[in-house]
Every structure is written in structure tokens, then in C-alpha cells.
Amino acid sequence: MMKKNEPLTGSHPLLPNLDQEIIDEMLLKIGAGSVEELFSDIPSDIRLKRGLRLPEGQSESVVRRDLQSRLASNKTPPNSLCFLGGGVWPHYIPAAVESVVSRQEFYTSYTPYQPEISQGMLQALFEYQSLMCDLLGMEACNSSMYDWASAAGEAARMASKVTGRRRFLLCGDIGPTRLEVIRAYVSPMDLELESLPFDVRSGATDFSALSSRITSDVAGVYVENPNYFGVLEEGLLDLSARLHEKGGLLVVGVDPLSLSIVKPPGKYGADIVVGEGQPLGIPMNYGGPHLGIFAVKDLRLARSMPGRLIGMTSEKDSEQKAFSMVLQTREQHIRREGATSNICTNQSLMAVAASCYLAMLGKTGLRRLGEVIISNSHYAAKRLSRVDGVASPLFKGPFFKEFAVGYEGTRAVSVYRKLASKGVLGGYPIDRGFRLGREAGLFCVTEVHTHADIERLAVALGEAVMR
Amino acid sequence: MSRKGRVGYIPPLDPKIKKSVGPPSSYIPRELRREDDGGGDALNLPELSELQVLRHYNRLSQMNFSVELGMYPLGSCTMKYNPKVSEMIASSDGMRHAHPLQPEETVQGLLSVLHELGEMLSEITGMHRFSLSTAAGAQGEFAGVLMIRKYLRDHGLSEKDEILVPDSAHGTNPASAAMGGFKVVKVPSGESGLVSAKVVKELASESTAGMMFTVPNTLGLFEGEVVEVSKAVHDAGGLMYYDGANMNALLGKTRPGDMGFDIVHLNLHKTFATPHGGGGPGAGPVGVTERLAEYLPVPVVSKGKSGYYLDYDLKQTVGRLKGFVGNSAVLLRAYAYIRLLGADGLASVSSLAVLAANYLWSLLDSEAYPVTHGKGMRRKHETVVSVRSGLPGGAMQSAKALLDYGVHAPTVYFPLIVSEALMIEPTESEPVEFLDEYASALNRISRELKEGRLGNVPRNTSVGRVDEVKASHPSTLKVRW
Numbered sequence: 001m002m003k004k005n006e007p008l009t010g011s012h013p014l015l016p017n018l019d020q021e022i023i024d025e026m027l028l029k030i031g032a033g034s035v036e037e038l039f040s041d042i043p044s045d046i047r048l049k050r051g052l053r054l055p056e057g058q059s060e061s062v063v064r065r066d067l068q069s070r071l072a073s074n075k076t077p078p079n080s081l082c083f084l085g086g087g088v089w090p091h092y093i094p095a096a097v098e099s100v101v102s103r104q105e106f107y108t109s110y111t112p113y114q115p116e117i118s119q120g121m122l123q124a125l126f127e128y129q130s131l132m133c134d135l136l137g138m139e140a141c142n143s144s145m146y147d148w149a150s151a152a153g154e155a156a157r158m159a160s161k162v163t164g165r166r167r168f169l170l171c172g173d174i175g176p177t178r179l180e181v182i183r184a185y186v187s188p189m190d191l192e193l194e195s196l197p198f199d200v201r202s203g204a205t206d207f208s209a210l211s212s213r214i215t216s217d218v219a220g221v222y223v224e225n226p227n228y229f230g231v232l233e234e235g236l237l238d239l240s241a242r243l244h245e246k247g248g249l250l251v252v253g254v255d256p257l258s259l260s261i262v263k264p265p266g267k268y269g270a271d272i273v274v275g276e277g278q279p280l281g282i283p284m285n286y287g288g289p290h291l292g293i294f295a296v297k298d299l300r301l302a303r304s305m306p307g308r309l310i311g312m313t314s315e316k317d318s319e320q321k322a323f324s325m326v327l328q329t330r331e332q333h334i335r336r337e338g339a340t341s342n343i344c345t346n347q348s349l350m351a352v353a354a355s356c357y358l359a360m361l362g363k364t365g366l367r368r369l370g371e372v373i374i375s376n377s378h379y380a381a382k383r384l385s386r387v388d389g390v391a392s393p394l395f396k397g398p399f400f401k402e403f404a405v406g407y408e409g410t411r412a413v414s415v416y417r418k419l420a421s422k423g424v425l426g427g428y429p430i431d432r433g434f435r436l437g438r439e440a441g442l443f444c445v446t447e448v449h450t451h452a453d454i455e456r457l458a459v460a461l462g463e464a465v466m467r
Numbered sequence: 468m469s470r471k472g473r474v475g476y477i478p479p480l481d482p483k484i485k486k487s488v489g490p491p492s493s494y495i496p497r498e499l500r501r502e503d504d505g506g507g508d509a510l511n512l513p514e515l516s517e518l519q520v521l522r523h524y525n526r527l528s529q530m531n532f533s534v535e536l537g538m539y540p541l542g543s544c545t546m547k548y549n550p551k552v553s554e555m556i557a558s559s560d561g562m563r564h565a566h567p568l569q570p571e572e573t574v575q576g577l578l579s580v581l582h583e584l585g586e587m588l589s590e591i592t593g594m595h596r597f598s599l600s601t602a603a604g605a606q607g608e609f610a611g612v613l614m615i616r617k618y619l620r621d622h623g624l625s626e627k628d629e630i631l632v633p634d635s636a637h638g639t640n641p642a643s644a645a646m647g648g649f650k651v652v653k654v655p656s657g658e659s660g661l662v663s664a665k666v667v668k669e670l671a672s673e674s675t676a677g678m679m680f681t682v683p684n685t686l687g688l689f690e691g692e693v694v695e696v697s698k699a700v701h702d703a704g705g706l707m708y709y710d711g712a713n714m715n716a717l718l719g720k721t722r723p724g725d726m727g728f729d730i731v732h733l734n735l736h737k738t739f740a741t742p743h744g745g746g747g748p749g750a751g752p753v754g755v756t757e758r759l760a761e762y763l764p765v766p767v768v769s770k771g772k773s774g775y776y777l778d779y780d781l782k783q784t785v786g787r788l789k790g791f792v793g794n795s796a797v798l799l800r801a802y803a804y805i806r807l808l809g810a811d812g813l814a815s816v817s818s819l820a821v822l823a824a825n826y827l828w829s830l831l832d833s834e835a836y837p838v839t840h841g842k843g844m845r846r847k848h849e850t851v852v853s854v855r856s857g858l859p860g861g862a863m864q865s866a867k868a869l870l871d872y873g874v875h876a877p878t879v880y881f882p883l884i885v886s887e888a889l890m891i892e893p894t895e896s897e898p899v900e901f902l903d904e905y906a907s908a909l910n911r912i913s914r915e916l917k918e919g920r921l922g923n924v925p926r927n928t929s930v931g932r933v934d935e936v937k938a939s940h941p942s943t944l945k946v947r948w
Contacts, residue, residue, distance in 0.1 A: 005719060008815040014550065014740075014807065016898040017819050026826040026899060035818045038825060038845050039720055041689045046725045052718075053590050057809030060552040067803060070576035071561030075569070084566040087790055094476040096517050102554070104535040105528035110544055110743040113878070115935070116928040117870050120531030121745040124524065130945040134511050140944045144747065146602035149790030157646075177790045184764070184786035188616060188648030232499050260510070261491065263501050267508060276790075286577055287567035287792030288602065289748030302941040308746065312946060313938035315931045317923070322930040326938045332605070332642035333881070337651040342642035345603035345736065345751075349744030356524055360475035362514040367503060371491035372480045378494055379484045398496055420570045428568045451483040 005051045007035070012057070075423065081453050083426030085402045085444025086228065087148060087175050087276055088284050091257070092448050093357075097281040100356045107349055111308075115324040122323035125348060126310040128355035135259050135358065136273045137266020138295035142307035144347040145292025148276035149178045152222060152253055153185025154294065154306045154341055155272045159220035159249045160191045162304050167191075167218045171205040173198040173227040176431055178253065182222070191219070200436055203231040203395025203404065207239055214242050220249035220272075225265065226258055229430075229442070230377075230402025231395050240269025256280055256293065256354075258400045260370025271297050281357030282350050291350035303330060306341030369447055377401045377445040380454045384443070387458055389465040394440050402444045404430060410465045412439040418464035424457055427464075468519060475517040530929040531745070532875050538901050540827075542849045542878035542890025543637065543685060545715045545737035550807060553741070553800035562799060567791035571776045577795065578775035581768045584802040585752070591813070592711070592731045593724020594754030598763040600793040604712060605639040607732030607751030608679070611708045612647030613785040614730060614755065614762040615677045621783060624676075624704060631670055631678035631700070633662050635686060635882045640679040640710060649676055656884060660686040660840025664695030671703035681710040682726065683717070683847035685882040685890070686840050687824060697727025706730065706759075714738045715894065716821055716847035719814030729756050739801035750797040764788050819895035820848045823902060827893050828852070830906030835913035839885050849892035851885050856916045862887040865912050867932060870925040872908040 012018050017026070023035065032038055039047075076082070082090045101107065105120060112118030112125075125143040132141040145151040156168050168186070170179065172195045183193065194213070199206045205223060214221070221243055225233045240250045252265040254275040265273045277291030278284065296302055302309070311326035332339040361369060381403045384392035391406035393399065405427065407415060412429035419427055427441030445454065492500060502508045515523075532539070539546035556562070565574055585597040601607040612630070619627050630644040633654045641651045652670055657663055667678070678700045683689045690696070697707045709728040715738045723731045735741050736749035743749070755763060761783040769778035777792065808816060828838075828850040836852035854861035866876035866889070878890035893902055915921040923932065 005814060006811060007818060008811040012808070012812060012815070014548065015812070015815055015819055015895055017823065017895070018815060022899050023819075023822065026822050030822075030825045030829045032825070032845070035822055038818075038821050041691055041845055042717075042721050043691065043694065046694060046721045048719060048721055048725070052810040052813060054587055054810040054813070055806065057812040058806055060550070060807060063803055063806045064552050064556055066806075067556045067580065067799070068559055068561075070579060071556070071559040073576035074561035074565050075573035076561055076564035076566070078560060078564075080573070082564065082566055082569070084568050086568055088567055090564070090566070092478065094517075096475060096521055099521065100524040100528075103525070103528045105531045105533045107742045107744050108534035108549055109531055109745045110539070110541060110546060111746040113541070114532075114866065114870060114876050115933040116867065116925050116930055117532035117875065118745075119929050120527035120529065123530070124527050125745075126946070131512060133945045137508075140941060146606060146748075147790045150602070150606070150788065153788075175790075177787060180787040181790060184613065184788055187613065187786070188646065232495065234496060234499065237498075259501065261501055262495060263499050263508060283563035283796070284566050285563060286565035286574065286795040288789065288794035289744075289797060290790075299941040299944075302944065309944055311938040311940070311943035313934050313943065316934045317931060320930060322933045324933045324935045324938045326935075326943065327941065328939075332638035334638070335642075336638045337641035337645040339638070339642040339645075342605040342609060342639050342646050343603070344605045344637075344639050345734075345743075345749040346747040347602075347744070348746030349742075349748060352524075352745065356520065358512055359515055359520045359523070360517065361477075361512070362469075362474055363510045363512040364472055364514055365474040365477050366510060366512060368474075369478045372478045374491045374494050375480060375484055375488045379488050382487075398494060398499065417570055417572075420573050425566060425569045425573065447478040451481045454484075 005048060080423045080425055081456060083443045083445060083457060084428055086428055086442055087177065089279050089444050089446060090284065090448050091279045091446050093281050094360050096360055097353055097356045101349055101353045106352055112325060115322065119323060122310050124352045124355055126312060126323050128351040129310060131355050131358045132293060132295060135256055136295050137264030138273055138297050139299050140302040141295035142305055142309050144351040145294050145307055146347060147288060147290045147292045148253060148274060149181035151274035151292035151294045152178050153182045155251045155274050156182050156186050156222065157189065158304055159251060160189060163219045163247065163249065165217050165219035167194060169194050169196055169213065169218060169221040171196050171223045171227065173205060173229055174224045175228040202397040203229040204233050204397040207235040211242055214246055214248065216246045218246060218248040220251050222251045224253040226255060226400045229395055229404045230399040231397035232262060232400060237268045244269065260366045261374065262400065266297055277350060277354045280354035282353050289347055289350055291347050291354055303327060304340055307343055308346060372447045373401045376447065376449055377403065380445040383454055383458050384461060387462045390461065401446050402442060404440045404442055406438050406440045407465055410439065412441045415441055415464045419460055422460040424460045426457065469513040469515060471514060473514040473516055475515055475520045537874045538897055538905055539875040540877055540891045540893045541875060542892040543712055545892060545894060547740050547894040548896035549740050549742040550804060553803045556803055557796045557799055562796055572774065575774050578768055580802050581798055582770055582775050584798055585768055587805050588733060588752055589754055591718065592754050593722030594731055595757040596760045596763065597752050597754040598767045599752045599798050600764050600766060600789050601751045601753050602789050602794050603747060603749040604732055604734040604751040605643060606788055607753040608639055608643035609646055610753045610764045610785060610788055611730040611732060612643050614759055615706045616647055617783060617785050618759060618762055619676055627674055627676040629674045630676055631667065634884055635684050636679060636681055637685065637710060637712060644679060660688050661690055662696060664692040664699055667696045668699045671699050675700060675703040675705040677706040677708055679708040679710055681713055683713050686851045687846040687849040688841045688844055689847055693726045712737060713848055716817055718817040720817055724756065729759055735797060735801040740804040741797045741800040748794050748797055750794040766792060816895050823893040823895060823897060824848055824850050827891060827902045827906055832910045832913055849890060851882065851888050851890045853885050854887040854889060861916060862889055864916055864921060865889060868912040868921055868924040869908060871927045874905055
């Protein structure tokens with residue numbers, strides 16, 4: 001039998017005016033005979049005559065129990081070990097960071113359109129921009145994009161628009177999902193994407209072959225550092241010099257935590273930096289919300305940037321420092337079809353988390369974190385090299401927290417699934433499209449992993465590769 | 468306050484690992500190292516204790532207005548209450564620690580939620596299928612525009628290069644159309660504030676790829692000729708895109724699919740009560756009718772013989788717009804919200820949201836706050852009034868004055884077709900008593916404005932009127948400390 005479209009009766013915690021007496025008073029003031037009359041401007045042939053086919057509403061205790069039990073069935077830390085990376089990585093989130101982002105003053109507010117009552121969010125975002133500039137070695141950072149991949153897509157678009165050129169080069173060792181997103185973002189543009197070869201021994205881009213391809217019609221080059229295989233790219237200073245000589249822009253994608261001990265892109269000629277801010281105090285959340293980083297070196301480029309920017313100013317009638325959104329004429333709500341991007345809602349709360357995270361660790365803590373991560377990852381790579389039937393690390397290039405492991409006579413996808421069945425998530429199969437000529441999986445080791453965790457991984461991997 | 472060596476958190480190094488590894492710097496070639504020798508490379512982050520950091524952010528939070536502090540009727544943003552239980556659920560380990568690349572068989576619980584959510588959104592909008600991957604409304608729009616583009620090309624219609632957008636539309640619509648490589652053709656609203664099918668028919672041509680349409684529109688008016696408008700665009704061979712920013716008015720009342728739309732995005736942070744996070748995150752899932760189902764951005768969550776999985780096998784997909792899956796933790800909250808309300812509850816949300824908007828409007832002094840369009844028509848989820856103070860900047864003055872009453876201002880100066888606009892969306896969350904107070908504050912402000920007694924507002928905020936002009940220089944985008 002078809003359910004009728006009937007209003008809810010009784011009380012509901014989310015609907016304070018659900019009370020016939022209140023409704024009648026409101027209708028009286030409006031001068032309407034019924035709530036239904038307020039919808040009489042909807043032509044009757046498109047009115048929904050039946051009720052929506054959805055479950056009945058339930059009390060929060062019921063909904064909470066159901067969802068918590070379904071989520072508890074997921075195999076995740078702390079009940080499983082996670083050694084997966086690829087653009088989202090397991091890191092520890094200090095309790096104080098969680099406490100700050102769970103303050104409703106931050107999370108139930110919106111875009112700071114009224115700066116006088118939004119100084120808290122504005123200042124937090126301004127501090128995020130400042131701290132990120134220091135970490136990246138850049139001059140201007142926006143207050144967030146959706147994620148790394150979409151930031152990379154926007155960067156490719158921006159490089160083409162700023163230079164007026166139609167060729168954009170991508171390193172062959174960038175993350176495959178980033179590659180797909182960049183493709184989709186530039187698909188409506190007249191922009192040709194070209195992939196650069198990498199060296200299957202080092203796992204890094206082969207820049208020697210690159211020089212001849214950088215000509216004066218290249219809008220830019222996108223390189224990830226560390227790249228998808230976790231390998232740090234060498235030779236970027238030469239690349240940027242060559243590129244700048246020809247008037248192109250260098251776009252670098254980063255894991256911000258690597259910059260605790262690795263030279264920041266601003267120091268080797270990056271014009272635009274994008275990246276994933278998730279390791280800075282943001283949960284993995286099965287893919288989001290995360291934090292897209294977008295920064296530029298030259299302040300003149302700031303006017304062509306996508307996304308929201310916060311600036312420091314003062315009160316109108318005094319020198320009292322204050323913050324507000326700036327350069328809004330780039331944005332869609334003012335410039336409409338002429339805007340630098342259509343982005344409106346962004347990931348502000350995640351930017352607050354990141355700025356709080358950077359403040360919590362500070363100069364000393366962040367450096368120490370980088371040292372712990374690189375120690376753990378190198379210990380793990382070495383430990384896995386003692387497992388029969390695997391080559392670890394597969395590539396010879398230097399790495400930060402991720403490394404590829406090659407398998408003999410076993411399919412990577414089977415190792416990945418067998419590991420998961422043993423409560424160890426890791427060894428994400430490296431796509432055959434990379435043409436490594438062998439089966440391999442990607443592992444990520446960070447500060448959350450202990451000696452015992454790595455031992456458990458080694459044992460599980462040994463069992464998983466056994467034929 | 469920063470002091471050398473001070474930290475809020477220090478990560479541990481396992482002593483057993485420390486014993487068997489070399490110095491960390493030995494793993495990085497010299498030219499790639501970030502040296503810590505005080506040179507140009509060195510990090511310059513502040514060095515603070517945990518308590519210092521907390522005091523700083525807690526103080527900042529006290530300088531920030533939010534839904535849980537007071538009424539926040541920002542038009543077009545649907546600042547409704549965000550149920551606490553959704554936050555509790557989203558803080559589960561099974562959500563926070565789930566990695567997007569872990570095998571699907573290890574994350575069935577969450578995938579079942581996402582799959583059900585997609586089906587629920589299809590039912591609510593009258594669409595055939597949803598992709599949950601897009602991160603915000605604007606990204607949903609970009610996905611929609613890319614689908615229009617690809618669909619037309621696949622049907623040999625690549626010469627269609629214009630998208631119709633009403634002059635009352637959100638700025639994201641023309642911006643998304645332009646990002647998708649289309650020319651934007653502005654559709655003028657009539658005096659009523661509505662788009663007429665006749666005008667659309669005149670503008671539609673063989674170049675028309677589609678139309679982006681917001682219903683109810685940004686004036687809060689239901690577009691009564693939407694069916695005829697859809698038909699006119701379809702007759703010209705174009706596709707209809709529904710901007711779901713204002714869906715809070717229509718849950719269970721009518722559905723975009725029944726109005727003739729082909730593509731829909733929903734802003735889950737608006738209609739489905741996920742928190743706005745000071746500007747984000749949101750989620751902007753995009754749904755389509757059957758003929759466009761294979762064009763959706765990937766992945767979509769499908770159900771197969773051995774369970775739920777991330778489906779990349781869509782033959783005509785416009786591709787991937789986000790690195791991983793979607794804003795899953797936002798999607799989970801929206802699902803919880805739908806479960807809390809159910810079918811009847813959602814219909815009541817729209818009833819009460821529309822009731823609140825019309826009620827608040829009825830309390831306003833109609834000479835001080837007249838409507839410029841659609842006189843005599845009922846409003847849906849929001850009301851746009853024009854501030855008639857006889858003074859330029861009346862809307863801005865009124866908005867700033869409101870801040871002193873412990874409430875947030877409406878959206879100002881939007882939509883662009885209304886001069887001195889205040890766009891008020893109270894939502895169904897707001898108890899009637901607060902609607903009364905808000906209206907009486909606005910009425911008092913208009914009297915003070917007219918009589919020149921308003922003075923320098925705001926007075927009670929953490930800072931006085933902010934100089935936004937002075938801020939608009941790129942050199943103020945970061946600070947040295």
C-alpha cells in the first residue's frame with residue numbers, strides 16, 4: 001500500500017516549532033490558513049502525492065547504536081595495523097588538536113562573511129596561511145582546497161591560464177588518482193598533458209631526458225616530491241632553472257610532513273605548491289574530509305589563485321589589528337563566470353586543525369617527528385628485506401615514509417588481500433600501468449608504528465608471499 | 468611566548484628501532500636536506516607548550532560566532548542545527564581510521580551506509596543514481612557541467628556551447644559553467660523575480676547545452692514555470708541542472724526529477740545538517756537520471772554478490788574529481804540526519820523551514836524592509852528584503868547593527884538583482900521566540916537608522932568595523948613571528 005504524505009505529529013528534538021499551537025499562531029500572523037497553503041505555488045502536477053520511500057525517523061539512541069555497530073565492523077586501527085599510504089597516511093593526532101577542532105564555535109560557524117564576529121576563524125586561517133608558508137618556503141597560501149588531487153587540478157588550470165600556453169608536463173611517478181583528477185579538471189580546456197618517464201631502478205623521474213621537452217610553449221611541469229613511490233626527487237633545482245628560462249611554471253605536490261627534514265619546494269624554484277594536509281592532525285576518514293594545500297611563490301600570482309585568502313588589516317577607525325577575507329574579486333560570488341575558480345565551500349576546519357597541529361609540534365617537535373618517521377620507515381624497509389621472496393625497498397632512490405616492495409612470483413593484489421585477512425592493511429598494489437616489469441606493493445611507515453608492529457608486518461608478509 | 472625547545476607534543480622513537488638505524492640525516496642526500504643550522508632553510512615555527520596552544524585557540528573560539536551561540540540566518544547557507552549525535556558517530560574508530568585504499572571487504576560497514584545514502588538521495592530528488600564523491604556544491608556543479616559536456620559530445624552535439632544561468636543564480640553557477648568551457652548566457656528574471664518560460668524559449672537555441680537552475684530561487688520564490696522551462700531547454704536539445712542549495716524548502720513536497728531536471732547536486736552541509744566548519748568541509752553529491760547514469764564521476768558505491776564495492780566501471784564517466792572516495796565523514800553525518808527524521812520528519816523540516824521564513828517576514832516593518840520582487844507571493848525557505856533607509860549602505864549598516872544583538876546577520880547584497888539586499892533564512896531549527904526577537908531587532912534598527920541614531924556599529928564585538936579595503940593587498944597574507 002502506498003504510504004501517504006502526512007506531516008509528522010508529536011514532538012521531535014530537531015523541530016522546536018512542531019506544535020500545532022505554535023504553527024497556528026505563526027499561520028495567523030502570516031495570514032495563511034494552513035501550512036499546505038504555503039506550498040500552493042508549486043504546480044499540483046509536480047507535487048509529491050505519496051510519502052518519501054525512506055525509513056521512519058528514529059531516536060538518536062537507536063541511530064547511534066546502529067551506526068556505531070556498523071562502523072565497528074570495519075577493520076581499522078586500533079584493531080588492525082595500517083601501513084597504507086598513497087596520499088592518505090596514518091599519523092597520530094595530538095589530543096589537543098582534536099579538542100580544538102571539536103569546539104562548536106569553530107565547527108558550527110560558516111565562511112567569515114561578517115569579520116567582526118568571525119575574528120577567531122579568520123585569525124586561525126590567517127595563522128594557517130602563515131605557518132604553511134614557513135613550512136613550504138612560499139609567499140602566499142590560500143585557506144584550503146578540497147584535497148591534494150583537486151588542488152593539483154586547479155594548479156594545472158592556473159598554470160595554463162597564467163602563461164597562456166597549451167602544454168603541461170606531468171612526471172610519470174605521480175599518484176594515479178591525482179593524475180585522473182588532473183585529467184578531469186583540465187578536460188574542458190585546450191591543454192595537452194604529457195607524461196615524463198621515470199627510472200625503474202631509482203623510482204625517480206628521469207630529468208636528463210626532460211631538457212629537450214621543455215620548450216617555450218610549456219605552461220608548466222607537475223612533479224611530486226616525494227613521488228607516489230615515496231622516492232624523493234633529485235635534480236629539481238636544475239629543472240626549475242630550465243623551466244623558468246623558458247617561461248614555464250614549476251608545480252610541486254608535497255606531503256607537508258616530509259618538509260620537517262626535506263628541503264622545502266620554495267627553495268628549489270617551485271612557483272606553485274600543492275599537497276595533502278591530512279597528515280597535519282586530520283583523520284584518514286575513508287577519503288575525506290582532508291585538506292588541499294595551495295600556495296604560490298610570487299605574490300603577483302596570488303591574484304590568479306583559486307580559493308579564499310585571509311589578510312591582516314585593522315579596524316576602520318583605529319590601528320587595532322583585525323582580519324578579513326581579501327582579494328575576493330577573484331572569487332565566484334563577485335566575479336561569477338570570470339572567477340579564477342568556482343570553489344566556495346572549502347575545508348576551513350581542516351586548516352584550523354593543521355595550524356593547531358603545527359603550533360603544537362612547533363619547530364622542535366616537527367623536526368623530531370620527521371626524524372622518527374624516516375628512522376621507522378628505513379628500519380621497516382630493511383626488516384622486510386629479510387623476508388623471503390620480496391625485494392625491499394624496490395627502488396634505489398632516497399625515501400621518506402613510503403617505499404615499494406617487489407614480489408617474486410606472487411601477485412601484489414593477492415598479497416594485499418592476504419595481509420588484510422591477517423589484520424595488516426598495507427602493500428597497496430602498484431598499478432601495472434606503471435610498467436615496473438614486476439609485481440609490487442606500496443607500504444607506508446610512520447611515527448604510529450612500533451618495533452612490534454613492524455615485526456608483525458614482516459611475519460604477515462612472509463606468510464602472504466608464500467606460495 | 469615562543470621559547471626554544473618548547474613543544475606541545477613530542478613523538479616517540481622506539482628504543483629498539485633507534486638502536487638499529489643510522490642518523491636520520493644519513494637517509495637524505497645532502498642537497499635535499501632541510502638543514503637546521505639557522506640558515507635560510509630552517510623551520511621558523513613557534514615553540515609552545517600544549518596549554519599555551521590551547522589557550523590561544525580557545526580564546527580565538529570565543530571570538531567566533533556559531534550556530535550553537537545564536538541565530539545564524541545566513542541566506543542560501545541553511546545554517547540549521549547540527550545534531551551532536553552525528554559528531555559522536557563520526558568520531559568512531561571505524562570512521563576516523565578507515566583508509567580509503569583498504570580492501571573493500573574490510574570496510575563493509577561504512578560502505579553499506581554510503582550505499583544506502585545514495586539510494587535515499589535518489590528517492591528524495593527523484594534521480595536514478597548518485598555519486599557521493601564530490602566534495603562541495605561547487606564541485607558537484609563542475610561534475611554536472613562536465614557530464615553535460617561529455618553527453619553532448621558523445622551525441623555529436625559538441626557545437627552546443629552555451630549554458631543558461633538566471634541573473635538571480637549563485638555565483639558558483641556561472642563560474643562552474645565557465646570552468647567547464649561553456650559560454651554563460653544570462654537569463655533575466657522578470658519583475659516578479661521569476662524566470663519565465665517565454666524568455667527561456669527565446670534564449671534557447673541550437674547552441675544551448677543546458678541550463679543551471681535554482682529552485683526555489685535565491686529570492687526564496689518557487690519557480691512556477693519550472694516544468695515549462697525544462698521543456699524549453701529539452702526542446703532545444705539541452706540538459707537541465709538543478710542547483711540543490713535551496714532543497715531545504717522542498718523535501719517531500721516535490722522533487723527535481725519530477726520538475727524535469729536531469730542532473731542534481733545537494734549540499735549536505737545545508738539541507739542535511741552537517742556542520743559548516745567555518746567555511747567547510749561540505750559534501751556535494753551529484754545525482755542523475757537514467758540516461759546520464761554512466762556519466763557520473765567515479766567512484767560510485769555499488770552492491771554486488773560479495774558485498775558493497777567502489778565501482779569505477781562506468782563507461783562514460785567524466786572521471787574522478789577527488790583523490791579518494793569522497794568526504795565520507797560528512798556523508799556519514801548526513802545519513803544519520805536522514806535516519807533521525809525519516810520520511811515524515813524530512814517533509815516536516817521543509818514545512819517548518821518555510822513556515823519560519825514566512826513568519827519572520829510577516830513580522831518585519833514592510834516599509835523599512837520591502838520586497839522588490841514577487842510581491843504578494845509566499846516565500847519558501849528564505850526571504851530577501853531591501854533596506855530602505857534612504858541612505859547608501861543601509862544593508863551593511865543593518866547587518867552590522869544586528870551583530871550587537873548576539874545574532875548573525877543575514878547574507879547581504881545578494882542576490883545581485885536586489886539593491887541593499889538582506890537575505891534571511893531562519894531554518895526550521897530556530898524556536899519561534901528567537902524569530903520574534905530577530906524581527907524586533909531588525910525593526911528597531913531600521914528606526915534608529917532612519918533617525919540617524921545608529922552610530923558606529925557594531926559596538927559589542929571583539930573588534931569594531933573592519934577595514935576590508937585596506938586588507939586587499941597580497942602583502943598582508945601572512946605574518947612573520
